[in-house]
Amino acid sequence: MDFIQIRDWGIGLEAIAEEQPILISGPCSAETEEQLLRSCLELAQTGQVHILRAGIWKPRTRPNSFEGVGKEGLVWLQKAKELTGLPICVEVAQPEHVELALAAGVDILWIGARTSVNPFAVQALAEALAGKDVPVMVKNPINPDLKLWMGAIERFYQQGIRKIAAIHRGFSVYGEQRYRNAPIWELPIELKRQWPNLELIGDPSHIAGKRELLGELAQQALYLNFDGLMIESHCQPEQAWSDAAQQVNAADLEELLGNLEPLRAASSDPDFLCHLNELRKEIDYLDHQLLKVLARRMQLVRQIGEYKYEKQISILQLERWAEIYKDRCGQAQDLQLAQEFISLLIQAIHQESIRQQEAVFASSRILDRLQKA
Numbered sequence: 001m002d003f004i005q006i007r008d009w010g011i012g013l014e015a016i017a018e019e020q021p022i023l024i025s026g027p028c029s030a031e032t033e034e035q036l037l038r039s040c041l042e043l044a045q046t047g048q049v050h051i052l053r054a055g056i057w058k059p060r061t062r063p064n065s066f067e068g069v070g071k072e073g074l075v076w077l078q079k080a081k082e083l084t085g086l087p088i089c090v091e092v093a094q095p096e097h098v099e100l101a102l103a104a105g106v107d108i109l110w111i112g113a114r115t116s117v118n119p120f121a122v123q124a125l126a127e128a129l130a131g132k133d134v135p136v137m138v139k140n141p142i143n144p145d146l147k148l149w150m151g152a153i154e155r156f157y158q159q160g161i162r163k164i165a166a167i168h169r170g171f172s173v174y175g176e177q178r179y180r181n182a183p184i185w186e187l188p189i190e191l192k193r194q195w196p197n198l199e200l201i202g203d204p205s206h207i208a209g210k211r212e213l214l215g216e217l218a219q220q221a222l223y224l225n226f227d228g229l230m231i232e233s234h235c236q237p238e239q240a241w242s243d244a245a246q247q248v249n250a251a252d253l254e255e256l257l258g259n260l261e262p263l264r265a266a267s268s269d270p271d272f273l274c275h276l277n278e279l280r281k282e283i284d285y286l287d288h289q290l291l292k293v294l295a296r297r298m299q300l301v302r303q304i305g306e307y308k309y310e311k312q313i314s315i316l317q318l319e320r321w322a323e324i325y326k327d328r329c330g331q332a333q334d335l336q337l338a339q340e341f342i343s344l345l346i347q348a349i350h351q352e353s354i355r356q357q358e359a360v361f362a363s364s365r366i367l368d369r370l371q372k373a
């Protein structure tokens with residue numbers, strides 16, 4: 001996939017330094033002209049915001065909540081763009097929104113999580129954008145389905161759009177948890193593995209749900225080499241008409257940004273590279289050992305499987321499994337390995353052992369039948 005990078009979108013972002021994360025900020029919702037302009041001007045004054053955002057059409061969980069001011073807000077956003085000189089972006093959920101936003105000079109459109117979850121809705125939006133040179137940012141769908149996220153991006157790509165970025169806003173959870181949406185970082189990491197030149201924006205506001213947690217999530221996104229951040233901000237966050245708990249004012253945003261360690265993706269320092277290389281060689285060696293040990297373990301598991309089949313003994317041996325689990329978790333503690341990690345690892349190994357023995361049972365059964373026939 002041949003995505004065009006954000007700095008090359010032709011909207012005045014080319015001068016942003018390579019190592020600097022692209023910062024998108026603005027209120028969750030445009031509420032009034034005064035609120036929007038004040039919020040945007042305060043953000044522009046920080047000199048750190050590259051793109052302004054505001055929700056105009058808000059998909060809300062339940063009816064009778066504030067669902068956005070609609071197209072009237074586009075006029076206010078246009079004013080914010082004129083006054084600050086910054087590009088503007090809005091969420092679109094229907095082809096009609098696309099038409100109105102483009103007519104109002106919106107620079108970037110984003111597709112929300114409740115839209116990217118629905119292939120029909122995404123297809124309709126992609127078709128509305130066919131042949132248009134408009135940048136699109138696609139948020140992950142609300143459920144942790146990487147293929148669905150990639151599918152949404154592909155629908156725009158297939159209509160000829162190349163100025164695409166992905167936004168990671170986390171995934172819905174059931175019940176009260178630390179974060180409003182679970183980050184499940186392995187999904188954006190896997191997205192980058194598959195499409196390395198797709199730029200990724202972190203949305204700590206929607207993951208956190210509370211402003212106190214924004215800093216740690218923004219930092220984590222930078223540790224994972226995200227290309228930018230989208231952070232909701234409001235001139236008076238406590239009085240926001242939507243998502244009041246997760247918005248910050250411009251001064252808090254500046255403080256938050258000041259505490260972040262922006263990191264480079266790589267270094268060309270020969271000493272660093274040489275030392276890193278030595279350590280990586282040792283890791284390669286150990287990983288290969290690890291796989292050889294696992295392969296040998298599975299051989300033994302299959303042998304036990306044959307023996308169990310012969311004696312018609314069940315595959316799952318609960319007592320033995322409980323003993324293994326306890327022993328390995330205890331050893332992990334002695335070795336100062338994280339409990340949670342070893343618990344998951346040993347469960348994955350045991351699950352694979354069961355699958356291997358099921359395969360042994362299935363093939364042994366076929367052999368038996370053939371011999372009897």
Ligand SMILES: O=C(O)C(=O)C[C@]1(C(=O)O)C=C[C@@H](O)C=C1
Nearest residue numbers: 304315316317318320321350353
């Ligand atoms: O000990 C056995 O009976 C095995 O088949 C091996 C093994 C394992 O993976 O260690 C696999 C399945 C059983 O539930 C218990 C243990």
